[in-house]
Amino acid sequence: MTTAHRRALTGIKPTGTPHWGNYFGMIRPALELAEVTQEAFYFIADYHALTTVRDRVALRRDSLEIAAVYLACGLDPERIVLFRQSDVPEVCELSWILSCVTGIGLVERAHAYKDARAQGKDVNFGVVTYPVLMAADILLYDTEIVPVGKDQVQHLEMARDMAGYFNQQFLGETGYDEQGRWDGKGLRRPESLVRETTATVPGTDGQKMSKSYDNVVPIFASKAEMKKRIMSIVTDSTPLEAPKDPTTCNVFALYRLIASPAECEALAARYRGGNFGYGHAKLALLDKALEVFGPMQERYDAFIADPAALEAILLRGATRARAVATPVIERVRAAVGLPIHKAGLAHG
16 A cells, blocks of 8 residues: 555654653654655644543653654654644544444444453543544544554554444445545545554563563663663573574664664674673664664753743644644534534634
8 A cells, every 4th residue: 555645644642751662663663654655643642641641740741752752753843743632622522423423332342441341440431432532533634544553453443434434324425436435525434554563672671672561771861871771681691702692682682673784794793703792782782772862862852951842843733733623523513413613613
């Protein structure tokens, strides 16, 4: 599937200080998508975060922090629409309307809800309706493409189903002709762009890198903190003088994520040649990490030091997002029989 000249959308949940697992699993792929898409919409999903977050200071801080991270990593806010979910109130209106055409059985089949119930967790209603708000996030912008991992395909399919329910119940048609072309009247059904499975980013203990395991290497940390984390990576007890297998080493697994093929080949040769310890490998990883993330760190520090500038970027993005969302919500209101008050739907 080509993504040229199509509108793509992705959500970014504010999760606190990002680590290498976030960067290679989420941030870098999202930035790569923006390079091949005519229109890219990135939103910070602060409404979604409310299913678990109860600290207003942390929510505001984390929302700005994730914006600073993406900007520091290369997101261009002049070309890409970066905005905060809660700055586009139309998403809540669309979420309610979608909830009125969606059967409870559909949302109860959502994996996250089923898993939470199976584990005996105390589930709030936000968790139950999470897929409906997610569908509203997507459908509000006439989104054509949504990048998803294989474990997220269900959510995209549910959004497609909800668009179909709306079109059929309020317009009496699917909204698509026999060739699959959208007629522009109802809600547009998005297509998924399933990301290829990426290698698991190992943490310092060899498990998948995760904050819950406290085994992360932060993207933006001081040199001392990054060195401390990298030097704590678990390795085996092979003696210094003995040859080593780079393919079984956690240090090398991380190195190959940030180094060129030639650099990886050179380091692998040192592993296999003997008289090369894991301490040497960790220092090589540290040097490469500082080279790759150092310039990003400088940009990140500058953004974090100026929260007013971050707010201005997000609000400009919200204005651009609402310029797209307003015609959609007007179209929805017309279809369901709700009044359309232009002043109340003004952009920004």
